[in-house]
Amino acid sequence: MSRTTSSNADEFPELLGRYGWTPERARWWDAHLVGFDPAADPRPGRVSRVDRGECDVITASGPQRVVSDSQRAQGDIAPATGDWVAVIDDPELGPAVGAVLPRTTAITRRDPGPVVVEQVLVANVDVVAVVHALDQSFSAARLERFLVLAHDSGAEPLVVLTKADLVDAAAAAAIARELTDATVVVTAAPTGEGVDEVRRFVAGRTVVFMGLSGSGKSTLTNALMGDEVQVTADVREGDARGRHTTTSRELFLLPGGGVLIDTPGVRAIGVWDAWPAVHRVYADVSAHASQCRFSDCTHGQEPGCAVTAAVAAGTLDAQRVARYRQLMIELTELDDQIDESVRRQKRGRPPSRRRPGRSG
Ligand SMILES: Nc1nc2c(ncn2[C@@H]2O[C@H](COP(=O)(O)OP(=O)(O)OP(=O)(O)O)[C@@H](O)[C@H]2O)c(=O)[nH]1
Ligand SMILES: [Mg+2]
Structure with missing residues (x-):
């Protein structure tokens, strides 16, 4: 099958449609394709597996093994399994990921x-x-x-x-x-x-x-x-x-x-900046937390804590509240560490390995 740089949804090869190529992605492709040299023959594909430095990509003409970063600028997005990417022919590397399309999730x-x-x-x-x-x-x-x-x-x-x-x-x-x-x-x-x-x-x-x-x-x-x-x-x-x-x-x-x-089995997963999701999963605790006297209440010893009051009244389960608090502690620490990490990088020093305090 010949490759095409056009991605009109109607004419798009059937295989990519089965992998989840949508008219929205086709529109993005059409709008951004101008950035590529036509000689690089940019074509869309979905990453089916990522290994060190290389990945498998399903393109309209079938699976391809490609180099996962074509002289990617630092800070650009590294491809992950499930990503839609532009595969290009790099003069030195051969087939390579030229760009990662915006992610829906x-x-x-x-x-x-x-x-x-x-x-x-x-x-x-x-x-x-x-x-x-x-x-x-x-x-x-x-x-x-x-x-x-x-x-x-x-x-x-x-x-x-x-x-x-x-x-x-x-x-x-x-x-x-x-x-x-x-x-x-x-x-x-x-x-x-x-x-x-x-x-x-x-x-x-x-x-x-x-x-x-x-x-x-x-x-x-x-x-x-x-x-x-x-x-x-x-x-x-x-x-x-x-x-x-x-x-x-x-x-x-x-x-x-x-x-x-x-995916491979995982035991522990560290949350990343997932505040709204924690409030969603613990909506019952969160609803009480919004009634606390202090907006930054940690639901420990603070006066006017609606969460500890609800536990005492038997409305909330103490263990569930403890799990909620644990995630809040992790997210708060993470916020501090992200700041510290960014600050240190700006100063040209490697990020700290210790747990920084709030004052940084
Ligand atoms: N009796 C029974 N055994 C199951 C069932 N599902 C999986 N197993 C068995 O559980 C074992 C582990 O299953 P896997 O499918 O390899 O588990 P996995 O989650 O892929 O594990 P990792 O790849 O290590 O993350 C195998 O011996 C399966 O046969 C089930 O519904 N009933
Ligand atoms: Mg498995």
Whole structure:
């Protein structure tokens, strides 16, 4: 198939449409393409996998292995799985990412490295499916943290409770009751329970699976794909922990329409600038917090705290409030660290590794 630099939505190759190319993206492309040298043959594509320095991109003419940054200026966006990019022919590097198109949504976390920076895990997803195995130990803090991440991304959250065949129905119902604000689907791989429900929920959209290792993300991926596209592995006996089988974030085209991104299992995720999402996930606590006497109340010992009053009155659950406070502390610390990091960079010094105080 010949490549084209025109992207009129009507004439756009069918393959890209199946990967989620929209008229809005085509319009952006038409408006910004002028910046490229036509000799570089810029063509749109979706990043299906990112490795060190290179990535796989689905273009109209099929998958291509490309260099992930073509002399990218510092501060430009690094491509993430799910990104739409302009692939160009670089005279020195060969096929390379020339630009990353604006993202509609992005799952971001605090980079686990020593420098306080944001890391985009996946981009342009419509649904974030938080996958929890019913035979693994349940942590409300962990699940709520994943939901904060999902809300913060701008995508729609979905909770998938897997391995229903290993527990009694009451266990699934008890967890579902805790998640009053989320859509919950219960699945069981051996019987296929719930798989069609997930398929209907994600049809025609891009979904990413996130959750602990061993929670069954790749097993569900295979069920939805109708094929063994991903390797799966037994969990450890005793604590049902996974073995970190999946090692990269990878994008698949679903047979019935839509795109799926399977990811490696993660235990802890550091939030990044997710204030509105925390208020959303803890809307009950937040509603009381807005009644506190002091607007910067930390819901500790302050007088006139409506949150501690609600806990004392039995209206709010003390443990849920503790989880909310923990996230608020992390976000406040992060705000301080971002400032410190930026200040130090401006002075030409590496960012601090210690936790800075408020006065910086
Ligand atoms: N009984 C039962 N086992 C399941 C179900 N879903 C997954 N498993 C098993 O759980 C184990 C882990 O599943 P995976 O799909 O590899 O888990 P994962 O979330 O992809 O794990 P990582 O790639 O390590 O993050 C495998 O042995 C699966 O066969 C289920 O619904 N019921
Ligand atoms: Mg996996």
